[in-house]
Amino acid sequence: MDSQLQVGFIGAGNMAFGIAKGILSGNVPPTNVKVSAPSLRNLGRFQELNISTTHSNTEVVCSCDVLFVAVKPHLVPTVLSEISHHVTDRHTIVSVAAGVTLATLEELLPEGSRVIRLMPNLPCVVLQGALLFTRGTHAKQEHGALLCSLLQRCGLVEEGPEAWIDIHTGLSGSGVAFVYLFAEALAEGAVKMGMPGALAHRIASQTVLGAGQLLLESDKHPAQLRSEVCTPGGTTIYGLHALEQGGVRASTMAAVESATERARELGRKTAGSGSMK
Ligand SMILES: NC(=O)C1=CN([C@@H]2O[C@H](COP(=O)(O)OP(=O)(O)OC[C@H]3O[C@@H](n4cnc5c(N)ncnc54)[C@H](O)[C@@H]3O)[C@@H](O)[C@H]2O)C=CC1
Numbered sequence: 001m002d003s004q005l006q007v008g009f010i011g012a013g014n015m016a017f018g019i020a021k022g023i024l025s026g027n028v029p030p031t032n033v034k035v036s037a038p039s040l041r042n043l044g045r046f047q048e049l050n051i052s053t054t055h056s057n058t059e060v061v062c063s064c065d066v067l068f069v070a071v072k073p074h075l076v077p078t079v080l081s082e083i084s085h086h087v088t089d090r091h092t093i094v095s096v097a098a099g100v101t102l103a104t105l106e107e108l109l110p111e112g113s114r115v116i117r118l119m120p121n122l123p124c125v126v127l128q129g130a131l132l133f134t135r136g137t138h139a140k141q142e143h144g145a146l147l148c149s150l151l152q153r154c155g156l157v158e159e160g161p162e163a164w165i166d167i168h169t170g171l172s173g174s175g176v177a178f179v180y181l182f183a184e185a186l187a188e189g190a191v192k193m194g195m196p197g198a199l200a201h202r203i204a205s206q207t208v209l210g211a212g213q214l215l216l217e218s219d220k221h222p223a224q225l226r227s228e229v230c231t232p233g234g235t236t237i238y239g240l241h242a243l244e245q246g247g248v249r250a251s252t253m254a255a256v257e258s259a260t261e262r263a264r265e266l267g268r269k270t271a272g273s274g275s276m277k
């Protein structure tokens, strides 16, 4: 990767911070990164990473080659209209906004702009993200490869068709929160049975981490690993029976479906009016 490559972020929230941390863990020095946001509130933690910060979105655009647009979806039309005059051949614009489609992004930017739609997730901040991107009309394979090399330390980075981005949003962007809910409930079950809360939460976190790592590294189907934990007539099958009675499988599938549908709805609203309230 070109050591002169300049990276910009518009929006200094949780997701921008996660991606920035991943990028800095690769071979991009903080002096090559700039972030903008209207208030000082979120900028401090970027400054702690020696990233330069500003309140001017156009200043970021004018100084970078790859620009991450990391504001809430309903602000994307306003932000892109504001910076549009400054977007040139130099730029690859990468939007992480849930639901906002390539068609909307391309329409809001000058003809021929290079656009990529990326859906990351919060564990980028610990270099364990799951990211899926899709390239717009004018973003070539080489631009996808450049993005992959920038994000190489963020976690798993995959490319796919745009139709999968909203699904990935439900599965993984939002899915992280579904896993947290499960971890919280695991710990609360232990607290109910008499274990101190702090210990229960530490053990629940390690259980989620260990289960995930084994699932990834073993290359086995989750049902196979589940059966390896179940002793016939033992404790696990009793617990699984209780979960199935609560409809955990159906409600988890419904959660992914519902989050995916919401991403699609956000996309339609952004395409329609530029205002999503
Ligand atoms: N938080 C998450 O887990 C994920 C978020 N996303 C997407 O990332 C985007 C950002 O989400 P978060 O980081 O969670 O939001 P956030 O609320 O933490 O951050 C948004 C940032 O945008 C800044 N901002 C607001 N108006 C602005 C403007 N006019 N110009 C420049 N900056 C402005 C805010 O000051 C704030 O720093 C959203 O579009 C969301 O869909 C995608 C995947 C996961």
Ligand SMILES: O=C(O)[C@@H]1CCC=N1
Residues within 6 Å of the ligand: 098, 169, 173, 174
């Ligand atoms: O909840 C949201 O809309 C964002 C997108 C995926 C995760 N957080």
